[in-house]
Amino acid sequence: MLVVQKFGGTSVGDLDRIQNVANRVAKTKDEGNDVVVVVSAMSGETNKLVEYAEHFSKNPARAEMDMLLSSGERVTASLLSIALQEMGYDSVAMTGRKAGIRTNKLHTKARIEDINPDTMQSYIKEGKIIVVAGFQGVNENGDVTTLGRGGSDLSAVAIAGALKADLCEIYTDVTGIYTTDPRIEPKAKKLERISYDEMLELASLGAKVLQNRSVEMAKKLNVNLVTRSSFSDEEGTLITKEENIMEEPLVSGIALDRNQARISLAGVKDRPGIASEIFNKLAVAEVNVDMIIQNKAVDDTTNIDFTVPVSDLNDAKAVVDTFIENGEIKSDSYNDDICKVSVVGIGMKSHAGVAATAFSTMAQNNININMISTSEIKVSMVIDEKYAELAVRSLHDAYELEK
Amino acid sequence: MLVVQKFGGTSVGDLDRIQNVANRVAKTKDEGNDVVVVVSAMSGETNKLVEYAEHFSKNPARAEMDMLLSSGERVTASLLSIALQEMGYDSVAMTGRKAGIRTNKLHTKARIEDINPDTMQSYIKEGKIIVVAGFQGVNENGDVTTLGRGGSDLSAVAIAGALKADLCEIYTDVTGIYTTDPRIEPKAKKLERISYDEMLELASLGAKVLQNRSVEMAKKLNVNLVTRSSFSDEEGTLITKEENIMEEPLVSGIALDRNQARISLAGVKDRPGIASEIFNKLAVAEVNVDMIIQNKAVDDTTNIDFTVPVSDLNDAKAVVDTFIENGEIKSDSYNDDICKVSVVGIGMKSHAGVAATAFSTMAQNNININMISTSEIKVSMVIDEKYAELAVRSLHDAYELEK
Numbered sequence: 001m002l003v004v005q006k007f008g009g010t011s012v013g014d015l016d017r018i019q020n021v022a023n024r025v026a027k028t029k030d031e032g033n034d035v036v037v038v039v040s041a042m043s044g045e046t047n048k049l050v051e052y053a054e055h056f057s058k059n060p061a062r063a064e065m066d067m068l069l070s071s072g073e074r075v076t077a078s079l080l081s082i083a084l085q086e087m088g089y090d091s092v093a094m095t096g097r098k099a100g101i102r103t104n105k106l107h108t109k110a111r112i113e114d115i116n117p118d119t120m121q122s123y124i125k126e127g128k129i130i131v132v133a134g135f136q137g138v139n140e141n142g143d144v145t146t147l148g149r150g151g152s153d154l155s156a157v158a159i160a161g162a163l164k165a166d167l168c169e170i171y172t173d174v175t176g177i178y179t180t181d182p183r184i185e186p187k188a189k190k191l192e193r194i195s196y197d198e199m200l201e202l203a204s205l206g207a208k209v210l211q212n213r214s215v216e217m218a219k220k221l222n223v224n225l226v227t228r229s230s231f232s233d234e235e236g237t238l239i240t241k242e243e244n245i246m247e248e249p250l251v252s253g254i255a256l257d258r259n260q261a262r263i264s265l266a267g268v269k270d271r272p273g274i275a276s277e278i279f280n281k282l283a284v285a286e287v288n289v290d291m292i293i294q295n296k297a298v299d300d301t302t303n304i305d306f307t308v309p310v311s312d313l314n315d316a317k318a319v320v321d322t323f324i325e326n327g328e329i330k331s332d333s334y335n336d337d338i339c340k341v342s343v344v345g346i347g348m349k350s351h352a353g354v355a356a357t358a359f360s361t362m363a364q365n366n367i368n369i370n371m372i373s374t375s376e377i378k379v380s381m382v383i384d385e386k387y388a389e390l391a392v393r394s395l396h397d398a399y400e401l402e403k
Numbered sequence: 404m405l406v407v408q409k410f411g412g413t414s415v416g417d418l419d420r421i422q423n424v425a426n427r428v429a430k431t432k433d434e435g436n437d438v439v440v441v442v443s444a445m446s447g448e449t450n451k452l453v454e455y456a457e458h459f460s461k462n463p464a465r466a467e468m469d470m471l472l473s474s475g476e477r478v479t480a481s482l483l484s485i486a487l488q489e490m491g492y493d494s495v496a497m498t499g500r501k502a503g504i505r506t507n508k509l510h511t512k513a514r515i516e517d518i519n520p521d522t523m524q525s526y527i528k529e530g531k532i533i534v535v536a537g538f539q540g541v542n543e544n545g546d547v548t549t550l551g552r553g554g555s556d557l558s559a560v561a562i563a564g565a566l567k568a569d570l571c572e573i574y575t576d577v578t579g580i581y582t583t584d585p586r587i588e589p590k591a592k593k594l595e596r597i598s599y600d601e602m603l604e605l606a607s608l609g610a611k612v613l614q615n616r617s618v619e620m621a622k623k624l625n626v627n628l629v630t631r632s633s634f635s636d637e638e639g640t641l642i643t644k645e646e647n648i649m650e651e652p653l654v655s656g657i658a659l660d661r662n663q664a665r666i667s668l669a670g671v672k673d674r675p676g677i678a679s680e681i682f683n684k685l686a687v688a689e690v691n692v693d694m695i696i697q698n699k700a701v702d703d704t705t706n707i708d709f710t711v712p713v714s715d716l717n718d719a720k721a722v723v724d725t726f727i728e729n730g731e732i733k734s735d736s737y738n739d740d741i742c743k744v745s746v747v748g749i750g751m752k753s754h755a756g757v758a759a760t761a762f763s764t765m766a767q768n769n770i771n772i773n774m775i776s777t778s779e780i781k782v783s784m785v786i787d788e789k790y791a792e793l794a795v796r797s798l799h800d801a802y803e804l805e806k
Contacts, residue, residue, distance in 0.1 A: 015455060015458045015459070018459075019459070022459075049478065052418060052478070052482055053481070053482060053485050055418045056418070056421075056422070056425075056482060056485045056486040056489050057485050057486070057488065057489040060485040060488070060489075061484070061485060061488050063495070063496070064481045064482075064484045064485050064488070064496050065481070065485075067477050067480065067481045067496050067498065067536075068477070068478055068481035068482065068485075070477075071474035071475075071477045071478050072474075074470055074471070074473075074474045075452065075455075075471055075474050077470065078456070078467045078468070078470045078471035079455055079456060079459060079467075079471065081464070081467045082456050082459045082460050082463040082464060082467050082468075082471075083459040083460070085460065085463070085464050085467070086459050086460040086463075092466070093466070093467050093470050095470065095547075097545075098545065098546070142500075142501065143501070144498075
């Protein structure tokens with residue numbers, strides 16, 4: 001089997017942990033697999049370098065930042081390869097460039113354009129363990145680029161795709177994906193398997209483990225992703241395509257997103273195109289609008305409610321203000337004491353009644369639902385934040401996820 | 404004027420010092436010059452990385468060490484470029500690869516094979532300040548290599564040669580080259596100019612400033628080198644070709660090398676080729692033999708005395724032992740309480756009596772001379788180490804170097 005293993009910052013946080021990673025890689029090799037390892041910078045290193053740069057400039061040039069930040073992963077990759085060699089394994093450390101990772105020109109958040117796997121493949125044929133510095137590639141000018149947040153995961157997924165690896169294991173300090181946040185519902189169970197689409201909808205459950213960008217790439221490249229812990233031997237969660245999931249569960253998990261705010265616009269002039277104008281301007285301001293509700297018009301005006309991440313609230317207010325100033329919106333109000341609870345499962349596609357169970361569970365607990373949105377595999381509800389834990393636990397019970 | 408400025412580890416030892424370097428580079432640019440800057444890693448960084456590697460292996464692979472160690476210079480180059488940009492200067496940070504530095508394959512002590520200056524030249528034409536990560540290049544496989552001790556100086560000299568720069572300034576924490584070590588002779592004067600050959604002979608005076616490898620390359624590429632301090636505005640010492648030195652001084656300086664040991668071989672079988680055999684074997688063992696004296700043979704045997712650096716003494720003993728075991732040498736003795744005092748000056752070429760003054764100065768002070776070696780521009784004497792300071796001060800006086 002060809003396995004790509006990615007180890008994040010805490011997994012390589014000090015020299016003992018790097019040795020621990022070397023032992024794990026060696027074990028995978030001993031079991032008869034070919035192994036390509038992708039590593040992040042030692043935890044704290046990237047932040048230290050960012051602080052150094054910010055000592056000189058509030059807004060340092062992105063090309064310089066890439067040359068600066070890409071050094072951290074090179075250090076870890078070199079050290080891990082040295083550790084493996086000392087244990088008697090034939091290994092080779094590689095920069096992103098050497099691994100053939102080509103990106104576009106967008107420094108500090110480059111996108112991988114393609115991977116030339118020739119060099120890696122020839123080393124694999126020689127039986128070598130390859131250790132790649134994650135988070136980095138090289139653009140058409142030959143300059144080093146970095147891939148932004150979660151970049152090392154992206155490196156690993158892209159490499160797994162290019163090498164047609166059997167498995168891409170993402171090692172963090174978390175054992176896998178749970179049916180819900182175990183800090184809220186201690187009966188939460190680790191999922192064995194989950195589809196890409198479910199994982200994308202359960203983003204908040206996986207936030208500390210995997211960014212959606214990596215899941216999307218895994219889906220596109222058909223890479224079997226496993227998230228597991230580098231601090232235990234416990235099996236992780238396999239994220240794979242729907243066809244690989246034998247028994248489709250009705251509901252896979254309950255996600256909670258506290259990071260939402262609701263914006264209510266009252267007295268919006270009911271003329272054609274007004275909504276599209278508001279939401280276009282919000283898009284230009286890079287405000288991520290999630291749910292939208294538009295009420296029926298009364299007396300030439302209508303009310304529009306929508307939700308945005310709390311971090312986008314100020315930007316959204318600025319856009320709304322321009323409409324208030326020119327009289328197209330009468331008044332606005334904001335509420336960030338809300339949260340979004342989502343029930344996710346691919347089984348919903350073929351089973352009715354999942355949404356009805358969610359609504360009745362809320363009703364039984366006297367939780368008022370402010371907004372609802374649904375998709376083929378998800379029911380999301382906006383509720384007052386004070387009911388967040390109660391809602392999650394009740395839904396977890398209602399769908400019997402502890403079983 | 405096109406100026407290459409190289410700043411060593413202590414000159415970029417912390418963020419304030421990097422800012423200080425930025426100010427100095429900016430000043431050079433403001434004076435109407437084109438500037439290419441070469442930087443070392445922040446002091447302590449390289450040692451830290453070496454310690455990390457040695458945590459895993461006593462003998463880490465050299466390719467991995469190069470990927471590891473080359474990261475330190477990248478950090479400094481990025482930060483310095485960011486600092487310059489924040490001050491409003493148009494600057495660009497470059498790796499050794501981007502600067503076109505191609506080396507042979509010998510990881511951790513690669514030799515520069517050639518420099519393709521096209522990229523640097525096009526940036527210079529655009530008016531940009533270039534900041535190059537020193538100490539590193541890239542081999543024909545596209546792998547990063549490092550240049551060994553003093554490698555950033557070599558980068559700077561090679562770049563100055565490739566760009567036909569008017570000046571290559573090497574900034575350290577020392578103001579320049581002195582007529583002798585000021586800690587021994589407080590009247591020592593800083594030299595304004597000195598020839599490459601004199602500098603090579605005065606190696607011990609420049610040891611903390613410049614390695615001979617860099618001086619040799621400067622001589623070969625005809626680069627005007629200046630050593631000066633990054634902590635003061637004082638003029639440094641220009642190291643240049645002989646033709647550029649108007650008034651050739653009889654004597655430029657007095658060098659002292661305490662790091663010598665004398666090996667005396669008694670009863671060496673006087674057969675043809677025996678000396679060549681001994682010194683060939685020492686060469687194979689990488690022992691650097693400096694002076695050699697062979698006495699006239701008496702009774703089929705001869706005595707041979709030679710000096711080696713103290714650090715090579717054990718290796719030399721091992722070689723000598725093989726000859727004692729097979730009976731070709733009767734006995735050996737070792738003395739590391741010796742030192743070498745050298746009088747250096749290109750004026751010697753055309754003036755007699757320089758050596759005579761040296762010998763009579765020793766005689767007047769009752770200092771016994773154990774060994775002598777001379778070249779066109781140098782007289783070296785091995786004496787007991789206890790007379791080291793007295794010899795240096797007396798010679799400094801005798802040649803009136805304080806004037």
